[in-house]
Amino acid sequence: MQDSQRTVHVVGVGMIPFTKPGASDPYHVMGANAARKALDDAGVDYKLVEQAYVGYVYGDSTSGQAAIYGVGLTGIPVFNVNNNCSTGSSALFMARQAVESGSVECAIALGFEQMVPGALKGAYDDRPSPMERFVEVMKARQGIDPNLPRAAQFFGGAGADYIERYGIRPDTLGRISVKARQHAANNPFAVFRNPLTLEEIMESPTVYGPLTRYQCCPPTCGAAAAIVCSAEFARKHNLDTGVVIAAQAMTTDGPSTFESNDMMKLVGYDMTASAAELVYEHAGISPEDLDVVELHDCFTANELITYEALGLTPEGSAEKFIIDGDNTYGGRIVTNPSGGLLSKGHPLGATGLAQCYELVSQLRGTAEQRQVEGARLALQHNLGLGGACVVTLYKRA
Template identity: 70%
Template sequence: MSRAVHVAGVGMVPFTKPREAVGYERMGEQATRAALVDAGLDYALVEQAYVGYVYGDSTSGQNALYGVGLTGIPVVNVNNNCSTGSSALFLARQAVASGAAECVLAVGFEQMVNGALGVGFTDRTSPFARFEAARDALQEPDDTAPFAAQFFGGAGREHMERFGTDRSTFAKIAVKARRHAAHNPYAVFREQVTEEEVLASPAVHGPLTRLMCCPPTCGAAAAVVCSADFARRHGLDASVVVRAQAMTTDTASTFDAADMRRVVGYDMAVAAAGQVYEAAGVGPEDIGVVELHDCFATNELITYEALGLTPEGSAEKFVLDGDNTYGGRVVTNPSGGLLSKGHPLGATGLAQCAELVWQLRGTAGPRQVDGVSLALQHNLGLGGACVVTLYERVAA
């Protein structure tokens, strides 16, 4: 048995560069309080909490929430790499859908440091060892490039070689991200850039330049999810429902297909999106707005195809035709995405959730996409996990 799960409140703090950030516990508390205020709910009515972060000691989730209140509820700490925030949301939704709880909180935060991502524990087997072996079998190792850029740069190069995609197309995606972020007060990078500036920025790996890569970012976001009965009893806004949600992990094709796109999670996204579309009885042609995991401009492009927004091999035309932005077929990352809003790993999935809830409520201001009733979220973690969530606006 499964029942409807509504997103009654969302909140986040403005994302910042690491040198400008406050502590994770303060960011987590502020985002949680913002979500509770948005819902119009007392924290004492929350029955469980799932708190996501990647870089932090155990029980950091409790430390952040203890600033909100000491109510004795279960607090579960979640770490699923870059898909951590949406993994916390996945667990919170499951708790409500199953009837285990009526009202649950999902929170994500990250206090990052400057520089590229690295491996935290060097005295044990890396969880990326299989991925590195698959990568090194397909492309020359590059010790000068950041870890993640080697993977996603390689995936972009794979698309170029298979389908003739031009490097400038990735630059166009980065330009679009800044254009969207200009209207988002929560985004780190709101200054506009040109295609020429993106291409001229320092080379990173493969087709990637620095302006095609998401920055290290600090921030937090949160969501309150509840049952329809709970929302009705407490007078909460029940106008946004989680229509369907799926989480997938890697299959043999990640490592056996000899395809860098698959090494970075293409098949996980295909599978998760397919499960969501089937469960909801809709197709990608029904979606008007998407927040997807653009950790690199190359990943945004291949994700268009993984989510079925455009057929495999046609993503370049999708970009050149303007179908990925306002006035096109589907607005992707109206928030500015990870490229411009920022990517505090544990917070990203819940920041995506917040943006899509605002879009469905019609409260996104100058970022508002007209006439949307369905919104799709894609959050990916190398190593790996992919969470795809479909939200729907319903009669309150």
């Protein structure tokens, strides 16, 4: 992670309501709609955008062009991005980097996904899977059931490791889903807005290990976008410069992922901790300075271990953090005010930019019933197995 060359502002964000598979517009329509909303929010003519970074996981090559062409045919470079569940924030990372380096003055990051019902599956069975090494480690550590969702086995195994290590109650994980539904009730973009009791969550069918059905994010369709630009561009066009990307880091797997025999590390604990440390060091802050966090809660187990990987609470203390209500309004730090992936939904390519939308809204003070009072520093965490982790710090200027 290099020192910033230029200040990068998020001047516009856009998002469409997330839906269940089969209830959405086609991917290119969703993408174009989210992009237009971000441009309208910024007050920027698309003709002024110099590059587009477009993320999706399930789609053919140049699907990014198909979506962005719905906004305009300006001939700009369009980069298609696929980094599993961290795709949206990877697109944002690249757009930010282009502006910060001086390569462009204004760029758009767009993410979308048109998903199908059911568990995530690979697209090809005639070649080695990029997850092959991860599966081998998981198989050696806990075995693998070909009849169960693979992602749930990864993250459920991480949750089981944590429970075994620290002796917490399984229903502590369920409390994360209770919070997610409570927060999503105030988010018009969320798929699941009806509250659930802890009993309902824990009595729903077991998926794997400590995870029940309501502790797993649903396949979702949706799109979100962000416009980033230099301070000079913003001044020239009289744009809102209220939100700055203060620091951002992307990490990939290191030796500990595969050598530690630890399911938490296999699903990205060390990637997260490393990215967060880079961001805090670059920005000159500590986790105690944060006001609001959107983190990658694809499963309740991942939210729990991510509290500690991000330094929001010391290792081994996540249960107390949850039970004391320090992860919600009135506590130490509001996590996933949007409802997170668990309740807002998880359209893979759009998730990172939906997190950006939420945090920019929080820093602008426009999050309405979800508003975190006085929010000035906001942290985003977006994780993809395979692997990549992007951590982004936004600051109210």
